[in-house]
Amino acid sequence: MTTLVFLEHHEGQLLKGSLGVLSKAAQLGGDVAGAILGSGVGGLAEQAGRYGAQTVYVVDDPALAAPLPQPRVDALAALVRDKGIENILFAQSVLAADVSAGLAARLDAGLNWDLVDVSVQDGELVGKRPALADSVYVDVGWTQAPRLAIVRTGTFEPIESGGSATVEQVGAGFEDFSTAATMVEQAHAEAEGVSIEEADVIVAGGRGLGSPDKFALIEQLAEALGGAVAATRAVVDAGWYPYATQVGQTGKTISPKLYIGCGISGAIQHKVGMQGSGTIVAINKDANAPIFEFSDFGVVGDLHEIVPKLTELLKNR
């Protein structure tokens, strides 16, 4: 079995999600390689070896400087064909979704997405995908190689195994249509604050806060816990909090060790973005709020009283 993991990077760092998928691939066994595509990215290869890659293919080309999907499809398609790769695994991201689907079309290969597990059963790769708002789990397979898969954010933790990889530089050719789109402005991580996808603790606020200024309560609690602040779509749409903090189907997917939801009903739109959290605490005055169905510790009560008290208790510890 030969497996290739698409190693996404941003501002000189391999992303945690990609390394988690790489660690999982190493556990599954066989030949495991990573692919690092970009411009001036050779230095990232060594990192990948520590997380289980035996080989790292580096495609370094100015056409890959911006994180656009289509030139990556060209480069990966060539790699898969030349190296006889059977499985290509991606960690979910805006970029990975477009790269994997383009590659599936190019190779006429099967793509299964949103996987919360991958395993090898009787020598065959099998994925597990939650469906219908996670009410049912579906085991999915592929009829033939190459097999493509996108793993849900936060599913696998990176595990450092201390190995080192053979680094191989690979050239690439690009289709005209693949380089037609250009990045006019590229997103950069905000300099301040913890990214909500990387944070170990998330305190999230919803419509139950009552008004935008009440986000101060959420911010203070997050600060006391050393965590980051997230918001639901309802309050982002209402203009109470920035879109970049939105968790859910149309926002980000988070998997902190601790999630505290305040004034959040737990609509499916939000749930799919945070259900991977380790421990879920919910505070809501509505005893019937769906969030209590998937909380570890639920409090039916007024967040305006409970949250400030909780912040004080934590600060005084």
Added chain:
Amino acid sequence: MTLLARTARQGGYSSEPMKIAVCIKHVPDTGSRRIDPQSKRLDRSGEGALNSFDAHALEEALRIRESGGDGEVVVVSMGPEKAIDSLRKALAMGADRAVLVSDEGAAGSDLVATSYLLAKALEREQADLVLFGQQASDADGAVLWAAVADRLRRPVISQVAELTVAGGNARGKRQTEFGYDVIEAPLPAVVAVSDAINEPRYPSLKGIMGAKKKPQDVVTVSELGAEVDRAGESGSRTTVLALSDPPPRGDSIKIEDDGSAADKIVAFLVEKKLI
């Protein structure tokens, strides 16, 4: 901080009339969604509706056409015959023409087969712009546009929350994990829009009455000139092996606040070694 939902309406203007194809999906009603234990696929026999995410793509197409003064908006779908209902809704909202790829042989198509057939239907249209919504609410797929763009050999921009079409280019602002990108691509191009881009209109009574008279083509796989064995299950490369219940969460505690909730939360976090 910029709130895209509020500034999105700066975009969408075109100087010359253009042809826009909007891909839409007919999805089973939320309440009645089930997986057929026999086929292990989503049961599509019941009532359905236009995938809500696709209404945003259609709305964007209509706004571009309206700002350009002319042009054509064609809605394209693949699905069972009932999918014509969603196409009619799109016509009622203002689309000019509908194309439905409907064929027994296309049932059970996965991403690879669907993108192949949809690209075949789109090739016949030769649109300047192909629009998609950001996901299918039934299968949670959010990837089809990239596969179709590769088959059409056209540039793609996804997750677009603010779209400008002018001077033969599409320019999209979109949210990623790191903030906002602005991407530009020459037409013809494929663009997938986010649902933050606009508020879709409701069909007017006049629109609903007029929809019936608008052209509606239902085509088969062979009429598209597509290879039959690349459609449906024979053209698909993924399979469903088994269904199971989701794993249960561990014990959960639910209390009513009697004034001591904050202390109890702290005690719980200490017990879980989270603080």
